Amino acid sequence: MRIAPLALLVLTVAVSGVAAAQQVGDADAGIRVYKEFGACWDCHGWSGLGGLPHVGGDNDGMDVGPPLVSAKLDRAAMIEMVSCGRPDGFHPPFAVGAWTEARKCYGKTAKDLGEAQAPAAPPNRLTEGQIANVVAWVIDVLQGKSMTKANCLRYFGVAQSIVCDVFP
Numbered sequence: 010m011r012i013a014p015l016a017l018l019v020l021t022v023a024v025s026g027v028a029a030a031q032q033v034g035d036a037d038a039g040i041r042v043y044k045e046f047g048a049c050w051d052c053h054g055w056s057g058l059g060g061l062p063h064v065g066g067d068n069d070g071m072d073v074g075p076p077l078v079s080a081k082l083d084r085a086a087m088i089e090m091v092s093c094g095r096p097d098g099f100h101p102p103f104a105v106g107a108w109t110e111a112r113k114c115y116g117k118t119a120k121d122l123g124e125a126q127a128p129a130a131p132p133n134r135l136t137e138g139q140i141a142n143v144v145a146w147v148i149d150v151l152q153g154k155s156m157t158k159a160n161c162l163r164y165f166g167v168a169q170s171i172v173c174d175v176f177p
């Protein structure tokens with residue numbers, strides 16, 4: 010039957026559409042990933058304004074992350090960035106199995122890149138769910154936004170704080 014390949018293609022597109030929709034995570038669950046499991050704050054700042062250079066030490070300035078408030082990536086691209094880093098970049102590839110056949114990055118494996126170019130292993134691996142959650146936090150609270158008192162209290166998990174009083 011000649012129509013079969015087309016039907017299969019339509020089915021594949023429909024199924025991957027569902028998968029993409031499921032990747033919208035839970036921002037509140039993402040806070041713990043941002044603070045603990047991924048330590049995103051260490052490089053991007055707790056409020057997403059970017060990291061401060063580490064003065065001294067053997068990785069002087071190397072793990073400074075850019076501000077997330079001005080990130081231009083959409084959700085899918087941000088998930089790939091957090092999961093995989095970028096070839097030759099300093100971003101930890103957080104996804105379990107990143108850059109392997111089981112979890113290709115940008116359609117590639119470490120072998121395709123040449124091992125030297127693939128980002129180094131991260132301190133911690135994150136599940137796809139944890140990555141979706143932390144990306145939800147970044148998109149909902151940081152990207153293109155200014156910090157608010159309510160979101161500051163939410164992040165620190167407290168009812169009040171002089172740190173948060175400076176925000177509107």
Ligand code: HEC
Nearest residue numbers: 047048049052072073074075080081087095098099100143
């Ligand atoms: C070791 C430091 C470090 C850690 C930890 C880190 N990042 Fe990054 N991040 C970077 C650097 C450096 C870049 C720029 C990378 C590049 O362009 O190759 C970046 C880029 C990004 C970008 C893309 C920004 C843009 O404008 O394109 C996003 C989104 C991001 N990181 C989110 C996260 C999240 C979420 C976490 C925690 C799960 C995290 N990062 C943990 C260092 C870090």
